[in-house]
Amino acid sequence: MIFKGGYVGKILRVDLSTKQYKTEPVNEDHLLKLLGGRGLAAKMYYDEIGPEVKPFDEANKIFFITGPLTGVNLPSTTKFQLSTRSPETGMYLCSNCGGDFGPGLKQCGFDGMIIEGKASEWTYLMIRDGDVSFCDARSMLGQNSHAAMNTLKEAIGDPKAAAMSVGPAAERLVRISYINVDTRAFGRGGGGAVFGSKRLKGIVLKGSGTIPVADKEKVDEIRKAAVRDLRDSRANHTKYGTAQYIEPINELGCMPTRNFQTTYFEKSDTVNADTMYEEYLEKNYACFHCTVACGKVCEVKNGPFAGARARTEYETVALLGPNCGIDDFGAVVKGNQLCDEMGIDTMSAGNAVALTMELYERGLITEQDTDGIEARFGNAQAMIDIIRLIAERRCIGDLLAEGMAGVARERPEWRPYILAVKGMPFAAYDPRGFYGNALTYGTSNRGACHNVGGWTIRAELQSGQYDRFALKGKGALVKSIQDNRAYVDSLGLCTVVRGSMNFSAQPDGEVMTSVTGYDFTPLLLAIGSRIYTLERLILSREGIRRKDDMMPERVFKEAVPSGPIKGRVLTEEMYAEMLDEYYDERGWDKDGVPSEQTLAGLGLSDLI
Numbered sequence: 001m002i003f004k005g006g007y008v009g010k011i012l013r014v015d016l017s018t019k020q021y022k023t024e025p026v027n028e029d030h031l032l033k034l035l036g037g038r039g040l041a042a043k044m045y046y047d048e049i050g051p052e053v054k055p056f057d058e059a060n061k062i063f064f065i066t067g068p069l070t071g072v073n074l075p076s077t078t079k080f081q082l083s084t085r086s087p088e089t090g091m092y093l094c095s096n097c098g099g100d101f102g103p104g105l106k107q108c109g110f111d112g113m114i115i116e117g118k119a120s121e122w123t124y125l126m127i128r129d130g131d132v133s134f135c136d137a138r139s140m141l142g143q144n145s146h147a148a149m150n151t152l153k154e155a156i157g158d159p160k161a162a163a164m165s166v167g168p169a170a171e172r173l174v175r176i177s178y179i180n181v182d183t184r185a186f187g188r189g190g191g192g193a194v195f196g197s198k199r200l201k202g203i204v205l206k207g208s209g210t211i212p213v214a215d216k217e218k219v220d221e222i223r224k225a226a227v228r229d230l231r232d233s234r235a236n237h238t239k240y241g242t243a244q245y246i247e248p249i250n251e252l253g254c255m256p257t258r259n260f261q262t263t264y265f266e267k268s269d270t271v272n273a274d275t276m277y278e279e280y281l282e283k284n285y286a287c288f289h290c291t292v293a294c295g296k297v298c299e300v301k302n303g304p305f306a307g308a309r310a311r312t313e314y315e316t317v318a319l320l321g322p323n324c325g326i327d328d329f330g331a332v333v334k335g336n337q338l339c340d341e342m343g344i345d346t347m348s349a350g351n352a353v354a355l356t357m358e359l360y361e362r363g364l365i366t367e368q369d370t371d372g373i374e375a376r377f378g379n380a381q382a383m384i385d386i387i388r389l390i391a392e393r394r395c396i397g398d399l400l401a402e403g404m405a406g407v408a409r410e411r412p413e414w415r416p417y418i419l420a421v422k423g424m425p426f427a428a429y430d431p432r433g434f435y436g437n438a439l440t441y442g443t444s445n446r447g448a449c450h451n452v453g454g455w456t457i458r459a460e461l462q463s464g465q466y467d468r469f470a471l472k473g474k475g476a477l478v479k480s481i482q483d484n485r486a487y488v489d490s491l492g493l494c495t496v497v498r499g500s501m502n503f504s505a506q507p508d509g510e511v512m513t514s515v516t517g518y519d520f521t522p523l524l525l526a527i528g529s530r531i532y533t534l535e536r537l538i539l540s541r542e543g544i545r546r547k548d549d550m551m552p553e554r555v556f557k558e559a560v561p562s563g564p565i566k567g568r569v570l571t572e573e574m575y576a577e578m579l580d581e582y583y584d585e586r587g588w589d590k591d592g593v594p595s596e597q598t599l600a601g602l603g604l605s606d607l608i
């Protein structure tokens with residue numbers, strides 16, 4: 001083996017149809033070129049999921065892949081990756097998740113796990129080191145995702161075992177269902193519905209193995225220095241979590257408000273980080289080996305939603321709060337809790353509720369469609385009730401459960417009110433407030449996503465380095481952030497702590513040699529670029545072209561009507577200028593397809 005540590009060398013392949021499993025060696029050449037994690041998950045998808053496979057076909061598979069740092073004794077080595085055909089967008093999906101499951105998979109002796117086939121009856125998987133049991137999950141049907149998680153942990157006899165589960169929404173094939181993973185989730189893209197289509201209620205595991213590293217003393221030294229650094233550099237994450245962004249994003253006029261009709265929420269006094277911290281925060285929580293603990297458990301103590309409790313993040317607050325016109329933080333926590341129990345993604349749910357409210361206010365739907373709910377912006381109880389309609393597939397909820405792509409297909413006349421790219425609803429930033437963010441949404445390899453697509457907030461809104469309304473230079477900026485994120489996602493490390501170990505735009509330091517014994521560090525950016533283009537190649541094979549990278553009508557046609565960026569618009573022509581620059585930077589043709597020359601230059605010709 002080339003590597004002296006980091007990897008454990010095997011992939012577990014589980015077939016639900018035959019109840020058989022086997023192990024396969026990891027291809028070291030693929031690791032050299034793609035690191036692991038997101039890179040390897042893309043390669044496996046490329047090899048095994050043809051463009052003809054539909055999300056709910058038995059032939060669809062789920063690839064869970066760790067990175068070389070996952071589970072290693074360094075801060076926040078918690079992440080692992082999923083790839084599958086997305087029920088929400090209908091195309092390739094990559095997703096990234098923390099918690100204990102990824103490290104636990106490696107402790108069981110596996111760098112990754114492939115789930116294929118379809119069980120004849122509802123099943124859960126129990127993995128103890130290298131052994132896999134196919135267990136009867138029929139009695140778990142209807143359990144919410146937390147209850148299912150507890151059942152799984154009881155079954156393996158350890159409340160601290162790592163587990164993932166799906167809720168009732170996944171059982172009904174709601175296309176925005178997520179996979180609950182320990183304290184985190186594979187949120188976007190509908191991975192939970194793929195579990196549902198395979199009659200898989202959950203997976204629980206317990207491993208006793210250790211993860212080798214090439215130089216243990218050096219790894220210990222790096223860990224201590226990183227922990228010291230994180231105390232100061234991530235103090236705001238420890239105190240407020242991602243809620244710290246609510247106020248600045250609103251003040252800059254980038255807050256999605258009432259289904260992105262405007263970008264400034266005038267009632268933000270009660271929906272912000274200080275309110276969360278002073279009135280709702282119960283405790284912090286952390287993923288595996290994390291000292292930052294950016295997770296916030298919030299509890300509602302008073303008012304109509306007293307007793308509600310949820311793990312609340314910026315995106316959830318923005319999309320269930322201001323985007324639904326709601327200024328009651330307690331209602332947001334309640335909506336968050338319901339999404340978690342039902343097992344649906346809070347971001348897609350927030351967009352779906354906001355769309356319903358706009359349709360209702362415009363008179364395009366009535367209370368007959370909403371089961372009597374008065375679906376007006378600002379009606380907190382309506383927000384909660386609409387989430388339930390989606391999870392239970394009742395009334396308009398049945399259509400919303402098909403995701404934005406399904407809604408647009410069924411009701412093309414509603415497209416002006418749908419904020420999505422490639423079927424993935426917008427994240428919680430309005431791109432008319434910083435134009436690089438539009439390119440982020442347009443060129444993200446899973447649809448409108450601020451993570452995979454490139455988080456330009458620091459560069460465009462916080463650092464002063466870029467004019468947020470400039471066009472020139474945004475193609476290069478977005479490409480650089482995307483490539484960075486692609487390699488970090490493939491390491492198995494949380495992006496919040498990356499700077500403490502020098503995994504920046506100019507990666508440096510000795511982490512990779514100390515862990516793997518191989519000098520990956522100078523290669524990381526090129527690997528990130530290779531991964532991003534491999535993913536685009538998959539999308540191209542699935543029919544994605546320039547037309548699919550466009551913004552929805554509201555962004556191109558409607559000027560922001562109020563707030564700090566009143567009057568701003570991003571026209572199609574302006575966007576096209578950025579997109580052309582981006583394609584040039586990537587070496588993709590005018591239609592967004594990677595050229596042969598680019599594939600050869602990135603060393604991808606040998607891999608595909």
Ligand code: SF4
Nearest residue numbers: 076287290294494496
């Ligand atoms: S910083 Fe937050 S997301 Fe990252 S590992 Fe820690 S708790 Fe998890």
